Amino acid sequence: MRNVKLIIEYDGTKYNGWQRLGNTDNTIQAKLEGVLSKMTGENIEIIGSGRTDAGVHAYHQIANFKTHSMMSVYEMRDYCNQYLPQDIVVKEAVEVEERFHARYNATSKKYLYRIWTGRIPTVFHRKYTYYIPQRLNVEAMRKAASYLIGEHDFQAFSSVKSKKKSTVRKIYAIDIHKEDSELNILFHGNGFLHNMVRIIAGTLIEVGLGKMKAEEIPEILEGKIRAQAGITAPAQGLFLYEVHYGE
Structure with a gap:
């Protein structure tokens, strides 16, 4: 076999x-x-x-x-x-090798969330980015992201309904990069809960729009209440970027 x-x-x-x-x-x-x-x-x-x-x-x-x-x-x-x-x-x-298992042997993953920030929407990116015409405060988003680095209980940033499964995950990095009209958020972690990347992206976007403060993130983590976090960002902006195996 x-x-x-x-x-x-x-x-x-x-x-x-x-x-x-x-x-x-x-x-x-x-x-x-x-x-x-x-x-x-x-x-x-x-x-x-x-x-x-x-x-x-x-x-x-x-x-x-x-x-x-x-x-x-x-x-x-x-x-x-x-x-x-x-x-x-x-x-x-x-x-x-026969024992390789794509799911169980994965040690970390990277996800990319793409946002189009131009004043005018683009036809050719509409299926692959979330369009936000308002100005985003990228530095505030980076500050908010810094509170999420490390091992935390991400229950507030997921749509997991089962209380039997652990909602503790470790995020190694969240890199936010803007070039021209596109803003990319690259997430690297040892695993992600259902909708976790999209909810974190939505929360960072709300910080960038001034609807939330970066300093609220620790309280949201501690509260473990989904409603306290931001929106679930639309699916079309999200890409599974890389899957890592081994160290």
């Missing part, structure tokens, strides 16, 4: 997220499994490094699957790209 790792890029605009759903095949996972199953003649199930929600994109999603197929990894990659929809691309296929 071979274990194959895929590096996948996708535009999530028209999909119901990554995870396969019982009532539709309009997910990234379902599209990939359909093509891989046809390619191998086997019932293929793929394991992703994590789920992305409806409308969220990925530059660098990682997945793996097991197969008896003797096709080369290059043939697998090219077959996928021939038969997948054009908004899903397998950038690389690599044979890995």
Whole structure:
């Protein structure tokens, strides 16, 4: 039995997220499994490094699957790209050790949130950025982000409903960079809760707009109440940027 790792890029605009759903095949996972199953003649199930929600994109999603197929990894990659929809691309296929697991072996992830800040919206970025025409105070956003670095209970910054799962995560860095009309927020952490990146992004945006103060962040963390944090920023601005394995 071979274990194959895929590096996948996708535009999530028209999909119901990554995870396969019982009532539709309009997910990234379902599209990939359909093509891989046809390619191998086997019932293929793929394991992703994590789920992305409806409308969220990925530059660098990682997945793996097991197969008896003797096709080369290059043939697998090219077959996928021939038969997948054009908004899903397998950038690389690599044979890995049998124990590799795309989700459980991941040690950290990076997510990118993109904001378009020009006075005039852009047609060509509308599916991949959140448009905010008002001026954002980037320094205030950076100050707010600094309070989130480190290990914290991020319950207030997630939509997790289960109280059985830990909401403690560690954020290594939040880098905010503005160039011309685009503002990028790059998050690096050991893991992220459901909607955590989008809620943090929304909170930083509200700080940037002057609707919240950076100094409120510690109190929000301590309070663990979702309503105290900012909005959930729209899905189209979010990209899974990188998945890291090992140190």
